[in-house]
Amino acid sequence: MSGTSHGRPQATHRTRTMGFTLAEILVALLLGLLVVHLGLDSLTRLDAASERIAARTDALVALRVGRHVLRREMRHGLMGADWEVGGDSLSIRAFRGAALVCRNDSTTAGLVVSYVGDRTPDPTKDSVLLVTAEGSRAVRALMGTAAPPVSCAALDSAGAATWQLDTAAPAGTVAAKLFEHGSYHLSGAALRYRRGGSGRQPLTPEVWSAATGFAASAERVGVELVPRDTLAGPPWRGLVSPGVAR
Amino acid sequence: MTARRLHLCGDAGAVLVFVVLLMLALVGLGHGLLVASLGEVAASSAGARHLTARGAADGVVSAALRKPFAAWMDSVPVGGARVTETISFGRAAGAATLRRLTRESWLVEGRGAFRDGADVRVARLAWSLDPLERVTELPGVLSAAPGSVWTIDGVVDAGAPARVDPPLDAADCAPWLVDLEAGYATLLPPAGVLTDTVDAPWLGLLDFPSLLARAPVLVSGAGTPGPVEAFGACVEVAPWGWGDPEESGRPCSGQLPLRASPGGLSVVGGVGQGVLAVDGDLTLTAGARYYGLVVVRGALRLEDGASLDGFAVALGGGSVDAGSRVRGSACWAVRALAAQRAELGGLVAVPGVGPIGPL
Numbered sequence: 371m372s373g374t375s376h377g378r379p380q381a382t383h384r385t386r387t388m389g390f391t392l393a394e395i396l397v398a399l400l401l402g403l404l405v406v407h408l409g410l411d412s413l414t415r416l417d418a419a420s421e422r423i424a425a426r427t428d429a430l431v432a433l434r435v436g437r438h439v440l441r442r443e444m445r446h447g448l449m450g451a452d453w454e455v456g457g458d459s460l461s462i463r464a465f466r467g468a469a470l471v472c473r474n475d476s477t478t479a480g481l482v483v484s485y486v487g488d489r490t491p492d493p494t495k496d497s498v499l500l501v502t503a504e505g506s507r508a509v510r511a512l513m514g515t516a517a518p519p520v521s522c523a524a525l526d527s528a529g530a531a532t533w534q535l536d537t538a539a540p541a542g543t544v545a546a547k548l549f550e551h552g553s554y555h556l557s558g559a560a561l562r563y564r565r566g567g568s569g570r571q572p573l574t575p576e577v578w579s580a581a582t583g584f585a586a587s588a589e590r591v592g593v594e595l596v597p598r599d600t601l602a603g604p605p606w607r608g609l610v611s612p613g614v615a616r
Numbered sequence: 617m618t619a620r621r622l623h624l625c626g627d628a629g630a631v632l633v634f635v636v637l638l639m640l641a642l643v644g645l646g647h648g649l650l651v652a653s654l655g656e657v658a659a660s661s662a663g664a665r666h667l668t669a670r671g672a673a674d675g676v677v678s679a680a681l682r683k684p685f686a687a688w689m690d691s692v693p694v695g696g697a698r699v700t701e702t703i704s705f706g707r708a709a710g711a712a713t714l715r716r717l718t719r720e721s722w723l724v725e726g727r728g729a730f731r732d733g734a735d736v737r738v739a740r741l742a743w744s745l746d747p748l749e750r751v752t753e754l755p756g757v758l759s760a761a762p763g764s765v766w767t768i769d770g771v772v773d774a775g776a777p778a779r780v781d782p783p784l785d786a787a788d789c790a791p792w793l794v795d796l797e798a799g800y801a802t803l804l805p806p807a808g809v810l811t812d813t814v815d816a817p818w819l820g821l822l823d824f825p826s827l828l829a830r831a832p833v834l835v836s837g838a839g840t841p842g843p844v845e846a847f848g849a850c851v852e853v854a855p856w857g858w859g860d861p862e863e864s865g866r867p868c869s870g871q872l873p874l875r876a877s878p879g880g881l882s883v884v885g886g887v888g889q890g891v892l893a894v895d896g897d898l899t900l901t902a903g904a905r906y907y908g909l910v911v912v913r914g915a916l917r918l919e920d921g922a923s924l925d926g927f928a929v930a931l932g933g934g935s936v937d938a939g940s941r942v943r944g945s946a947c948w949a950v951r952a953l954a955a956q957r958a959e960l961g962g963l964v965a966v967p968g969v970g971p972i973g974p975l
Contacts, residue, residue, distance in 0.1 A: 405634065405635065406634075409634060409635070409638050412638060412641075412642070413638070413641070416641060416642065416645050419645060420645065420648070423648065423649065423652055427652055427655075427656075430656060430659075434659060434663065438663075442974075445971060446970065446971055446973050446974060447970055448968070448969075448970045451968070452970070465973065465974060466974070467974060467975075468739070468972045468973050468974065468975055470715075470717060470723065486975045487974060487975075488974055501741060501966075501969050501972075503717070503718055503720060503721035503741075503743060503966070504743065504820060504821060504966065505741075505821075505966040505967055505968045505969050507968065507969070524695065524715070524717075525715075525975070542718075544717045544718060544721050544741070545717070545723070545741060545969075545972055547972065547973075
């Protein structure tokens with residue numbers, strides 16, 4: 371009796387303990403599955419969000435760099451005279467600096483100038499656009515540079531130099547703009563620069579679709595930048611140059 | 617029992633580790649988002665600062681080019697520079713410097729600076745009429761476009777362009793006398809041919825439409841000029857009141873007006889001085905006397921005892937009939953142009969050049 375009475379509670383206790391354990395396992399399994407499900411779902415969303423952020427960041431970088439480069443290059447030249455748009459490309463005199471003329475020696479074809487620019491002149495690839503006081507323009511090849519025979523500090527923070535040209539500069543030349551020939555291309559999903567006959571170097575991440583291109587008219591030039599990935603955001607259409615010769 | 621609970625606790629621990637890792641990943645993603653956002657904000661802010669500084673630089677250059685001629689511009693030597701304009705553009709400041717390249721050529725440099733150091737420089741080539749330069753570049757007392765002909769039956773005196781004859785005296789030409797004497801050391805022909813000129817009146821970048829637009833008073837048809845006085849003062853807006861060159865001390869003796877005609881013009885007798893621009897043919901007749909600079913798109917005819925003291929540019933050539941006279945006086949021409957510096961001397965952006973840069 372006592373054993374029975376003693377054993378019932380034991381049996382009951384065993385049964386209750388076993389039952390709670392099963393319930394706990396079931397609940398734990400369900401909760402575990404839920405957590406795993408939520409976890410995997412979150413990982414998937416996290417991965418998608420990372421991709422979207424990366425794509426959006428690349429598109430923004432490409433937009434910013436492309437727009438800045440094109441605007442900066444085109445604003446220093448004149449449409450038709452210094453650059454023109456054809457198809458997916460922009461052929462351009464890429465200006466790299468400017469100089470004021472202190473002395474023009476027509477005999478030796480030498481110009482003593484005060485020069486400021488993005489980089490130092492390079493006779494292997496640079497040419498010079500010469501401008502007279504009344505707006506006449508002439509182009510000469512830059513054959514060499516040397517130290518000036520006289521001082522020339524016409525521009526602030528400028529360096530003086532003698533530029534040797536292939537032929538003499540016109541009389542009345544007051545300013546010179548240093549440039550290299552190049553072309554920009556909206557192709558291969560990126561903005562690419564090509565100097566002379568060299569390859570097209572990408573300047574931006576490769577994020578744009580084939581619908582990207584220039585939109586030129588007689589009065590203005592714009593671009594339409596269409597991201598290849600819809601995650602990267604909407605297309606951007608805008609003006610990069612008024613285009614009117616000034 | 618203890619081992620089983622420990623086992624269960626082990627399961628809970630695995631979940632906890634899993635959740636903690638997941639939270640770490642989420643925190644990482646959040647930080648990534650934050651960094652990306654801050655990067656975008658920084659890039660956008662830098663772009664905004666740059667654009668603001670560039671706007672200030674462009675704006676101050678435009679403001680400098682819109683300003684009328686200032687008397688101090690003559691005091692800037694070739695190679696010299698002077699700040700001419702400052703503006704505020706948002707949180708950026710712009711300053712324009714005029715740098716004199718030649719007597720007539722200027723570089724207008726604009727600098728836009730943001731508070732944190734963003735600095736943009738732009739420059740435009742500009743031109744401003746210089747009376748001495750314009751006159752001394754003329755190839756003759758009478759100048760015409762290539763292919764045009766002068767028929768001279770009267771007198772054209774080109775012997776001493778720098779000489780000062782009555783009614784002028786040396787004081788009237790003092791500012792330019794030394795340069796004129798140096799400039800006319802060699803002989804000046806009575807008639808010369810303009811070079812590289814098709815339809816420009818040899819006033820630099822001032823073409824006929826610009827001249828007509830800048831003339832405060834237009835005349836047309838035929839008329840007789842003469843001084844117009846009222847209450848002891850010169851009436852300078854009278855269309856045919858062209859000053860009083862022959863009566864020093866009179867109210868209109870110092871009036872050297874700019875008069876322009878949009879079509880052909882006949883001056884029948886009378887007297888006048890200044891700059892006369894005619895977008896057509898000009899005839900001086902019946903003893904008309906003019907002192908100064910004449911600029912004509914068509915032909916210039918002096919007939920019936922007319923006289924001109926100064927220089928003339930007629931793209932279509934013209935004639936000086938017997939009994940008429942032209943005395944080449946550079947002083948009269950320079951003096952007439954100098955009197956119009958306020959109207960004609962403002963800076964003009966040189967077309968076809970674009971910005972000078974990058975600087």
